[in-house]
Amino acid sequence: MPDDSEVTVGPLDLAARVDEALAVQAIAFGLSAEEVGVRRHIVLRHLSYPGARALGATTADGRLAGFVYGMPNDRAHWWSTVVEPYLRNNATDHWLDDTFVITELHVHPAFQNRGVGRALITTITDTADQPRSILSAIDTESPARALYRALGYVDLARQVHFPSAARRYAVMGAPLPLLRRDPADPR
Template identity: 40%
Template sequence: MKDAKLRDIDHRAFLRRLGPILAVYAAAMRPPPEQLPGRHTIMERHATYPAFRAVVAERRGGSLLSRAGGTLQGFGYGFRGETGQWWHDVVRDALTRTGGGAHAARWLDDVFEVAELHVHPDHQRHGIGRRLLNTLCEGRPERTVVLSTLDPGHEDTPARRLYRSVGMVDLLTGFVFPGGGPPYAVMGATLPLAPYERDGAPASQPAGGPA
């Protein structure tokens, strides 16, 4: 298997590539097919949010536009969280209820929100998810990073282990978003994330890293 090459794409390139990006999302998350058009619309809207950043992992020498497909191994994207964004407002309300206004402000007043980060099942367990997350967060000017991940019965999932390994802590667990659906954990860290070597062993943490 060839190593994945990571690269940034702007919001225009992201929109052009929504087909293969959504295919990776579907393979990783296995949502009901009828939900995919709605997810497509949500991703289109996210690309208009402030300070949007997207990173893709693709097979070296491949093209995201290949008819054969399979060259896109994973992707992640996020943006600056602000009042008026649905996820941001819902999580702020929940954090305020559980920890007070200062607690919510500490995490969400200056925040990079990772909206999606997925690796195709055929390419998981090769460190691509960690590389995507670290690349997404590298150089961000915000003070914190926050995201949500599935929390089925508070299980120690691979995704949660990844996020904890870069310094993220639980802010909410077993949280069900308005409208129903499965429970999620909301996790956050102070930026910059703790650096890691490619084999996953932690490197020395710089001053000002996650507490």
Template identity: 60%
Template sequence: MDDVTIEPIDLATRASAALDVQAAAFGLTPDELAVRLQIVLRHAEVPGVRAFGALHGDELVGFGYGMPNNREHWWSSVIEPYLAANGNEGWLDDAFSVTELHVHPRHQGKGLGRALITMLCGASPLPRTILSAVDRETPARGLYRSLGYQDLARRVMFPNTPLPYAVMGAPLPFPPVRSARRVRLPWRA
């Protein structure tokens, strides 16, 4: 995938393009996109938010963003009881939260998700990272496990979402890649 670059992006400027990627990857409806656009624009203003995009020319084909976790945010308030029930409530502190990570289906399976999450979490001074993912065996969950993520809570139910989620956490920095398959991407300065 030598024609794709991974670079920091302005989340607010690229919000619509990012949601187009998420819609393709996750099958979102126009109504869901409208709600999520407001959320992404709010997140773009949070202190410490960091976003990276996978760009094929000027087309955004993948993105990820996150921020230092804050117990007062909605996501933390939903997952806290599930984490507490498993003795993992401490993971809400001193953690970088991966808020969204998506790659367009045309570009999946090429190492872009790994490159995005590695860049996203790589500069964090925090000792760990947390995220939530649909609670079933998917390539995304396999990727997260390969980076050292472990399940902290399962069968987490978010309001207005019929699918259960898993909350996963990993220490930072991520371990070195052990696989013989490495993806080389030209990184822009």
């Protein structure tokens, strides 16, 4: 994927473009073909949940450079059942209620560090009816975690273990709307 294309953020029919989105995720996140196959079923199931929606960052020729999807959180969903004990231990489990969860956000490496991830997450959360957002990210210092912090996300729980993941995660939450970067700030 060339790195000189501009992208446009807008609605994405994720079910129709799930394989293309997962190809972006596989490159950005380092997934194996087996992991992609498992995630395909998960994404399609998530899209059936009430309020689930997706946005894509597409190039001028229609290729997907990044995507985000999320939904209103439901404590009965698998993700919530895993993170709830960690949040409860930190007295932050109320973040699971009346919250828009960012389920996945991935940008192809050729388009990273250009504001694409920021545009995707702020655009999708700007349309949320909930007063806050929650997400999980690998619990290490990374450009993704720095972006989330710049948008107002704070750590609610760390060292969260998902049964299917080798790495530990942090659960982060932010009030909505997300913070916007001051144009005078060079970061």
